[in-house]
Amino acid sequence: MNIVLRELRSYRKALIIWSVCIIIFTAMAFAKYAGFAAMGSEANELLESLPDFMKNAFGLSSLNLTEIKGYYSVLFMYYALITGIHAVMLGATIISKEARDKTADFLMVKPITRSSMITSKIIVGFIDVLIINIVTGLTTIVFVNINNNGESIIGGLINGMVVLLIIQCIFLSLGLAISSFTGKAKKATTISTGIILIMYFLDVFRNISDKLDFVKYITPFSYFDTIKVLNGNGFEALYIVLSIIIIVVSIVLTYTNYQRKDIL
Template sequence: MEIFKHEIRQGRMALFVWTAAISFMIGICIMIYPEISSQMGEVSNMFAGMGSFSQAFGMDKINFGEFTGFFSVECGNVLGLGGAFFAAIIGISALAKEEKEHTAEFLLAHPVSRAEIISGKLFAIAAQIVILNVAVIAVTVLSVIAIGEDVPVKTFAMLFFAYFMMQFETAAVTFGISAFLSHNSFGAGIAIAAVFYFLNIVANLTEQAEILKYITPFGYTEGADIIMDNAINGRYLAAGIIFTVAGTVISFWKYQRKDIL
């Protein structure tokens, strides 16, 4: 519990900044919707005619003129990318930062098992992701109400659940990698999140690359697919859960055997 509280205290500023930035961006996106919705018919036709570009971002499958379609692409990218970067940064730095700054020696000289340290840090990461998403959902709902649109409860529930799972998967995978590092690597975390994002774009472009949807957590957060199918793709999500569990198990396995130098 002390490790959990300590991690939350250590990460509170970063959490505040990322939550504020993502919420602000999503709020702005929603607020500008009424102004541009009148031009959406033309925009949708334009996107439909942009071939691979629209395909890459799933914009060929949805009606950009409808609020849910607009939200899933515009706001989805903000929360998708922003959330993934945040999750990757807190995941990759959770264990490695202690070794880089030699605070692991301080921590591990106390009667706290390594399993407790990993659990405390994982729960803190999960809590930070929950806090970020709750704040973003609150800002989203209030913004939607403010512009006079109906809140698409089921669609939002599916989208936000998918984003949460994606962020947690990204954090778990980078956390697992963090157990192997002895220096902090924000760069590696951001690169992993970016690779996940681009793998999904490649998978959107050609059916032959569908396998990539199983690898990247962005596979099951594809707003266009969720809206069209009115469901999250269970197979992609299952693969994501396997990666999440694998990242977590690997972090326990490695960190408990690791020499802290």
């Protein structure tokens, strides 16, 4: 418990900064939505004039951005990318930073096992991504209520936050696993951030080309259809199972590698 409290305090400032950034991003995004809504059909006509590859890449082909549900379905991908980067960077540093900050020796002389230390760190990581998830969800609900003139989509937004939490946990666990292989915080962060950006662009390219449909099994960004999620039927069993497998395997690798790694 002492390690959990210590880590929560050490990440408090970063957590506040990430939360404020998400609130600002949401405020700016919905200010733009107000502009789209005011333009009415002109906004959709403007989007129709875009090249097909661009509309497909960003999921704009069949959406009405003047309606809150259509706009949020596009916005959700940016939430997934932002919170995914936070989660993977957190996973990449939360354990390996002990070697960077020269505090690993301090922890190792405490009457705790290495497994207990890793478990405490993982708990802190989950708490952090959960807080970011809640901040994102509550902020989105507030701005949706302010801007929504149609039927309520609060139930769909809650489903979206569940999906977002799954994606966050996937990237948190991947960051942990990558960190367990590299052992260096800076290197782990660089690799982890690179991987999440590659996965994001793989999803973009999949939307452009039918030949890349297999990519939907590789990148978590392709696991959930936002419109289906908002309607309450976007949780396909295959992708839930894939998500669980990635998380479990990554966590097991983290424990296994740190048990035999010299982190001093």
